[in-house]
Amino acid sequence: MDNKADFVQLIKDRTDILDLLTKDLKIIKSGSSYKALCPFHEEKTPSFTINVQKQNYVCYGCGKSGDIFSYIMEKYQLSFKEALEKLAKDCNIVLSKSIANGTFGSSKNTKYYNKVMNYITLYYNSNLKEHLKNNDINFLNKKKISLEKIEKYNLGLSTNFNNLESFLSKKSISLEYLLENNIFKKNKYGKKYDLFTNRIMFPIKDRYENIIAFGGRSLGDEKPKYINSWENNFFKKRQVLYNLPCLNNIKNRTENVYIVEGYTDVIAMESKGFKAVAPLGTSLTIEHFKLVWRFVNEPTLFMDGDNAGINASIRALDLVMPELRGENSLNFIFLKEDKDPDDIINGSERTYSLSSLLSNKQSLIESLFLLYGNEEVLNSPERIVSFKNKILTKIKNINDPDIRNLYRSFTVNRINEISKTQINKFGTITNNKRKDNYFTSLIKNKRTENFVIRRERSILAAMINNLKLLKQNDEALAKVYISNAELEELRNVIIDIISTEKILKSEDLKKSLLGKGYEAFLKKHFQTKDCIRFDLVEEYAKENSDINxxxxxxxxxxxxxxxxxxxxNKSL
Ligand SMILES: [Zn+2]
Known part of the structure; x- marks a missing residue:
């Protein structure tokens, strides 16, 4: 069945509007029709009326009306084609290939363009495989991109314009077509050219798995490192993300989707089983977020740890704030200086595991405080007020009134907390031997401090779990500066225990700590159920790890x- 009208009819036959709406609305019978509170506008008495005979609805409050398709389109912000897909899936109809891959309803143009793109992909891909028979590509090795991944992502290698031109002419693709669609260009002297010479090629697909453009990564350090195809009728950077088809497999709006910076971050994340998309070497736009929100409520932004990455996070925060809704938000993961997700997954970095990073994502409101509070030293009433005003100004941009109000009251409470803490600190300052550090605010360098506390926990976990390691390095461990007061106390107690008690194995040390009333500390910092097993500690901290x-x-x-x-200390 390739006919669109037949499909629409089939889906209508199998989907009762009342069944469909009952999933979302509380429906009451009223005479010969049914009524509910309108899902599209706010109201107290139902004016949303469903006509079962005609299989349609109309709202006398806001005027919205339609059938099962318009309801799904409106509710999920889908195109007609997407609504068709969704309903087909719901009633177990398998769409024919031509409809499912998005070519139905589209002109012959699209089909032909897809064909050309497939040829080019094939060409690049066989270049790469041929090249790899006798050569290594450093970049691919470094990013742990195997032949299997090359196939999965259809990666390729561009060589030069002339080779591609003659390949395409053998496939009878006309030069005019290539020029018309910005695949090739002609300079003012009539010389034809394309964008990609000696680059690793990443095909960019639309949601329906059609290749619509390419991203090219230089083989060495040549600049620019990444370039994308020129735009045309089929490819608009602002509306596409790398690896969009992964969104089709989302079953549940609460699933995690990570928005990362680059193609290789996407590949690295997917190799660990996470869904990830990336903008095409350009800034993120609100269109990008809206695209992802169509599938999940809270994607997570996972940018690099350098300044560009932080700035991208700040920009993203500004972009999404006006659009926050009950079902649209954004979480953030902040990486330390100069790391990217791929480094964490494929690099030699062993200090932080991916899973601990991912579980430490920050909500949007937390991130607002972290990103805008970064430079603040909140040690005077004036500074606290100035910080508060800055945050409240940002919050004004939220369009949804309920969410805006909650953000405002959260902020006011939080700032009150900060003021209290600061006042207490002024009170105790003279009694404290490390008084300098108490001037550092709660907020300043909070981002770094997240890593610091993780590092300090890691040190403590090693002390608790690896007795041999502890005993061999007790002097260094006794001396090291620990900024968290609880962890510092724990360290001191441990050093005390091993020099005064008979401790033969880590188990004894843990029992002694519990006996001294440190259960709450341990639970808080190491999140273990019984305070005895520490399955989550890093490799080196485990009792049985190689001591060297x-x-x-x-x-x-x-x-x-x-x-x-x-x-x-220097910066204080
Ligand atoms: Zn309405």
């Missing part, structure tokens, strides 16, 4: 901690 490896890792972490402490 463990020592090396520990000393490495201690030296990072030391450097951080010196930097922190």
């Amino acid at each position: 490896y463990a020592t090396e890792t520990l000393l490495n972490i201690l030296s990072i901690q030391e450097k951080w402490y010196q930097r922190k």
Whole structure:
């Protein structure tokens, strides 16, 4: 069945409007028709009326009317084609290939364009495989991109314009067509050219798996590192994300989707089983977020840890704030300096595991405080007020009144908390031996501090779990600066225990800590159920890990901690 009208009829036959709406609305019978509170406008008495005979609805309050298709389109912000897909899936109808791949209803143009793009992909792909028979490509090795991944993502290698031109002419693709669609261009001397010479090619697909453009990564350090195809009728950067087809497999609006910076981050995330998309080397736009929101409520922005990444997070925050709704939000993961998701997954970085990073995502409101509070030192009433005003100004941009009000009251409460903490600190300042550090605000460098506390927890976890490591390095561990007061106390107690009690295995140490009343500390910092098993600790901190490896890792972490402490002192 390739006919669109037949399909529409079939879906109508199998979907009763009352069944469909009952999933979302509380429907009451009223005479010969049914009524409900309108899902499209706010009301107290039902004016949304459903006519079962005609299989349609009309709202006498806001005027919206339609059938099952318009309801789904309106509710999920889908196109007709997408609504058709969704309803077909709901009633177990398998769409024929021509409808499912989006070519139905579209002109012959699209089909032909797809064909050309497929040829080019094939050409690049066989170039790459041919090249790899006798050569290595550093970039691919570094990013752990295997032949299997090359096939999965249809990666390729561009060589030069002339080769591609002659390949396409053998396939009878006319030069006019290529020029018309900005696949090739002609300069003012009539010389034809394209964009990609000696680049790793990443085909960019639309939601229906059709290749519509390419991103090219230079083989070495040549600039620009990444370039994308020129835009045309089929390809608009602002509306496309790399790896869009992964969204089709989403079953549930609460699923996680990560928005990362680059193609290789997407590939790395997917290799660990996470769904990820990326903008095409351009800034994120609100269209990008709206696209992802059509599938999930709260995607997570996971940018690189450098300044560009932080700025991208700030921009994203500004973009999405006006659009926040009950079902549209955004979470954030902040990486430390100069790391990207791919480094964490494929690099030698072993200090932070991917799963602990991902579980430490920040809500939008947390991120608002972190990103805009970064430079603030909240140690005077004037500064606290100025910080508060800055946040409240941002909150004014939220269009949804309920959400705006909640953000406002959350902020006011939070600032009150901060003021209280600061006042307490002024009160105790003279009694404290590390008084300098108490001037650092709660907010300043909060982002770094998240990593610091994770690092400090890691050190403590190693002390608790790896007795051999602890005993061999007790002096260094006793000396290292620990900024978190609870963890510092825990460290001191542990050092005390091993020098005064008979401790033969880690188990004894844990029992002694519990006996001394440290259960709450342990639960808080290590999130274990019984405070005895620490399955979540890093490799080096485990009792059975190789002692040389463990020592090396520990000393490495201690030296990072030391450097951080010196930097922190200098900046005060
Ligand atoms: Zn209405």
